[in-house]
Amino acid sequence: xxxxxxxxxxxxxxxxxxxxxxxxxxxxxxxxxxxxxxxxxxxxxxxxxxxxxxxxxxxxxxxxxxxxxxxxxxxxxxxxxxxxxxxxxxxxxxxxxxxxxxxxxxxxxxxxxxxxxxxxxxxxxxxxxxxxxxxxxxxxxxxxxxxxxxxxxxxxxxxxxxxxxxxxxxxxxxxxxxxxxxxxxxxxxxxxxxxxxxxxxxxxxxxxxxxxxxxxxxxxxxxxxxxxxxxxxxxxxxxxxxxxxxxxxxxxxxxxxxxxxxxxxxxxxxxxxxxxxxxxxxxxxxxxxxxxxxxxxxxxxxxxxxxxxxxxxxxxxxxxxxxxxxxxxxxxxxxxxxxxxxxxxxxxxxxxxxxxxxxxxxxxxxxxxxxxxxxxxxxxxxxxxxxxxxxxxxxxx
Ligand code: ADP
Numbered sequence: 412x413x414x415x416x417x418x419x420x421x422x423x424x425x426x427x428x429x430x431x432x433x434x435x436x437x438x439x440x441x442x443x444x445x446x447x448x449x450x451x452x453x454x455x456x457x458x459x460x461x462x463x464x465x466x467x468x469x470x471x472x473x474x475x476x477x478x479x480x481x482x483x484x485x486x487x488x489x490x491x492x493x494x495x496x497x498x499x500x501x502x503x504x505x506x507x508x509x510x511x512x513x514x515x516x517x518x519x520x521x522x523x524x525x526x527x528x529x530x531x532x533x534x535x536x537x538x539x540x541x542x543x544x545x546x547x548x549x550x551x552x553x554x555x556x557x558x559x560x561x562x563x564x565x566x567x568x569x570x571x572x573x574x575x576x577x578x579x580x581x582x583x584x585x586x587x588x589x590x591x592x593x594x595x596x597x598x599x600x601x602x603x604x605x606x607x608x609x610x611x612x613x614x615x616x617x618x619x620x621x622x623x624x625x626x627x628x629x630x631x632x633x634x635x636x637x638x639x640x641x642x643x644x645x646x647x648x649x650x651x652x653x654x655x656x657x658x659x660x661x662x663x664x665x666x667x668x669x670x671x672x673x674x675x676x677x678x679x680x681x682x683x684x685x686x687x688x689x690x691x692x693x694x695x696x697x698x699x700x701x702x703x704x705x706x707x708x709x710x711x712x713x714x715x716x717x718x719x720x721x722x723x724x725x726x727x728x729x730x731x732x733x734x735x736x737x738x739x740x741x742x743x744x745x746x747x748x749x750x751x752x753x754x755x756x757x758x759x760x761x762x763x764x765x766x767x768x769x770x771x772x773x774x775x776x777x778x779x780x781x782x783x784x785x786x787x788x789x790x791x792x793x794x795x796x797x798x799x800x801x802x803x804x805x806x807x808x
Contacts, residue, residue: 413494414433414491415433415496415805416431416434416440416494416496416801417431417495417496417497417499418431418482418495418497418498418499418544418551419498419499419500419501419801420479420498420499420500420501420544421501421540422475422500422501422536422537422539422540422541423532423536424536425447425448425450426444426445426446426447427455427478428445429442429444429445429479430442431491431495432797432800432801434496434801434802434804434805437795437798439797440459441457441458441485441489441491442457442458443455443456443457443458445474445478448473448474448475448478453468453469453474454467454468455468455481459489466481473539475536475539475540475543476543476546476547478543479543479546479547480543480546483547495551496551496552496808497554497804498544498548498551498554498804499512499553499554499556499800499804500515500537500540500544500800501537501592501800502533502534502537502555502556502557502558503530503533503534503537503557503558503559504523504526504529504530504533504558504559504587505523505526505557505558505559505560506526506529506583506587507563509555509557509559510560510563510564512554512556512560512800512804512807513554513807514552514807515541515553515554515555519555520542523537523538523541529583529640537555541553541555552804552808554807556592556799556800556803557591558589558591558592559588559589559591560591561588561591561592561626562586562589562626562633563633564633564634565588565633565634565635565636566634569634570586571585571586572586585640586636586639586640587639588626588636588637588639589622589624589636589638589642590618590624590638591626591633592796592800593616593618593738593739593796594616594624594626594636596794596796596799597616597618597736597792597794598612598614598628598736601614601616601733601734601736601792602733604790604792605734605788610630610631612628612631612733613627613629613630613729613730613731613732613733614732614733614734614735615627615628615722615726615729615732615736616628616738617721617735617736617737617738617739617742617752618738618739619646619693619737619739619740619741619745620649621648621649621691621740622638622649623645623647623718624636624637624638625637625645625718625721625722626725627725627727627728627729629728629730634728634729637653643677645721646714646717646718646721647681647682647686647714648682649683649692649693650679650680650681650684650691651678651679651682652681652682652685653681653717663676682710683696686710686713687710688706689704689706689707690707693745693748694745696711697745697747697748711747712751714748715748715751715752715755719756720755722735722756722759723759732785733787733788734787734788734789734790735761735788735789735790736789736790736792737749737779737789737790737791737792738791738792738793738794739794742791743774743791743793744772744773746768746772749789750768753768753779753780753789759785760782760783760784760785761782762781762782762783763780764778764779764780767779771791772791774793775793776790776791776792776793779791
């Protein structure tokens with residue numbers, strides 16, 4: 412039987428993540444990463460059958476183009492180029508235009524570029540990846556999967572900012588939300604695990620990675636989410652502040668800070684890094700806490716408290732709750748962080764299942780707490796955005 416492999420491309424401004432995924436099973440055939448594009452140390456590496464290879468990227472042409480061009484020869488050499496049936500691109504911002512995965516045409520690419528105003532770092536990079544892939548693999552159909560698309564079902568009351576309506580009509584300022592592919596995937600997997608029909612299942616999905624967001628899902632659809640107009644809103648993250656009184660911005664500017672300095676601080680020097688003064692990495696925070704580091708302890712407390720507050724408030728959009736789902740690098744692996752979040756949720760009746768919490772780690776899913784009061788569970792589901800991209804590309808073929 413012929414295989415359905417999909418080349419999944421996630422193109423950043425100076426990087427490129429790629430994977431060849433078996434769309435039937437979700438297995439990684441090949442995974443790889445290009446980094447430091449445009450710099451002398453520009454390189455790409457990949458893993459195939461457990462073996463890692465790294466090469467330098469050199470040349471005056473765009474490094475995205477060179478790296479994607481190399482994938483043509485690589486997939487031939489590794490013997491599965493004929494099994495690749497489509498290319499799926501992860502695109503950060505689909506605005507209000509893209510509510511689901513679409514087949515890429517010149518018009519779609521131009522629309523992704525036109526949305527660059529809303530995602531100035533990500534969308535131009537996504538379009539560069541698309542154009543490079545079109546050139547390298549002209550015979551393959553290509554698809555765009557948007558981080559924002561899953562949240563386009565939010566009702567107006569959830570996506571409207573409490574600001575002048577003109578800012579929405581003139582500039583499109585509203586809540587868009589991100590991490591949609593991850594919230595989509597884990598909610599479907601959770602419904603399967605709980606033996607529920609997704610169209611009748613409701614969840615609070617909590618994605619905790621370097622970026623973090625919560626999503627309220629009613630009958631399988633996103634009805635509210637914590638990231639907003641940009642991925643800076645909502646939860647505290649690795650280096651991002653999350654929610655903050657906007658008055659702070661004016662205050663700092665009056666103190667002589669430039670807009671760039673303010674947003675550099677909020678995007679890159681806040682969150683775990685800012686509060687701990689130590690690291691943006693949750694593992695580093697937990698290790699330092701064990702050694703008695705006060706900043707790390709405070710970062711842990713602020714983070715877990717804020718996640719719990721969001722979970723509590725995301726009961727409001729739902730008429731029923733089947734599960735709170737933890738995912739992302741922290742949600743999938745960090746026992747102490749999950750434990751502290753659950754401790755903060757006692758009023759909702761959550762009681763930790765210690766054994767469950769200990770075993771649902773490092774790629775294993777499972778139930779980690781129960782609330783009799785809500786007739787709901789808390790569970791861990793490892794996310795797999797690449798699998799969704801591969802599946803949806805093949806479905807649309
Ligand atoms: P990204 O948002 O960049 O995809 P990930 O979802 O991979 O990030 O999450 C990265 C975060 O997950 C880091 O803070 C990292 O420390 C944390 N993490 C990964 N493994 C563990 C672990 N075993 N215990 C605690 N935190 C972990």
